[in-house]
Amino acid sequence: MVWKSEVDGQRLHFHLAGINNQNFIMQDEETRTWWQQVTGEAFLGPLKGKRLEPLISDEVSFATWKRENSASLVLQGIEKYESEYAPPDWDIKILKKPTVTPIDARDPLKPRDLVIGVALGKLSKAYPLEELKRQNPVVDTLGSAPLLLIIDPDGRSVRGFSRNLEGQTLDLILKPDSNPLILVDTETGSEWDFSGKAISGPMAGKTLARIQTLKDFWFDWKLYNPATSVFSAGQLPAAQSEKH
Known part of the structure; x- marks a missing residue:
């Protein structure tokens, strides 16, 4: 997901501050406000209650992207940091990790669906x-x-x-x-x-x-x-x- 990094006319710069419920927590460097990745909502700090504006984004296969954008550039990894990148099969491995939220027997779906x-x-x-x-x-x-x-x-x-x-x-x-x-x-x-x-x-x-x-x-x-x-x-x- 992608959020607009400007709030009330101010451009913000974000970095990883932590993980909550296996979800990214961001902190902006300008006001030190903490933001929830999945909702774009500020939950702690001077901008508490503000929401980032969502931008339309894609999560598609490279084949689909290349078909529609034949002249596209590709972001290349930096060799010395390769050991820190997620492995190609990270999405399969994460399916085996337990979730941290309660499981409701009435749920129509499994937690990792x-x-x-x-x-x-x-x-x-x-x-x-x-x-x-x-x-x-x-x-x-x-x-x-x-x-x-x-x-x-x-x-x-x-x-x-x-x-x-x-x-x-x-x-x-x-x-x-x-x-x-x-x-x-x-x-x-x-x-x-x-x-x-x-x-x-x-x-x-x-x-x-x-x-x-x-x-x-x-x-x-x-x-x-x-x-x-x-x-x-x-x-x-x-x-x-x-x-x-």
Whole structure:
């Protein structure tokens, strides 16, 4: 996740201050305020109660990134610090580590299940990664906001979009056997790529607005979003459910 480093017109510089619930704690050098990584909220210090502004960011495979950004530069590690870098299989090893939050037997998911979290205003919803693989794309509504979640054929790269475009709400389906992934909207028949851009049809050249998503473990997402709902494959958007 990425946060804007400016608060009330002041540019802040952050460093690692500690770990809480296996989550990054930051401290800014200008005011010595402590900030929670996952929420962007200041919880100790002169700026307590302030929140950093989230910026749309990507967590995608290198193959997906390279396909969309063929001229991209790649940050190279520094050889003398290689021993301090996380190993390539860190995401597999961490699955074996115990969590530090209580386990509720009523939870629909296991603590280390990966979810794609979406928070809009006071509403939040967790989309289990395995459910997204079973139902791709996910056309849903959170509150009054029509949204779209799509997962790349690599099974790891996920993006979220608003389905509202120029006053119209779009329904999108996966074009069979498309790789790279292509979606088709049922309103105009336009085709859309993984970046949310229409590449053919009446909507060609238009782009869906991105929404912020967070790939997180269930135990962590629930801790900071205790009222979250959970998506299940085959579930209709709220607006459609009310019609049936």
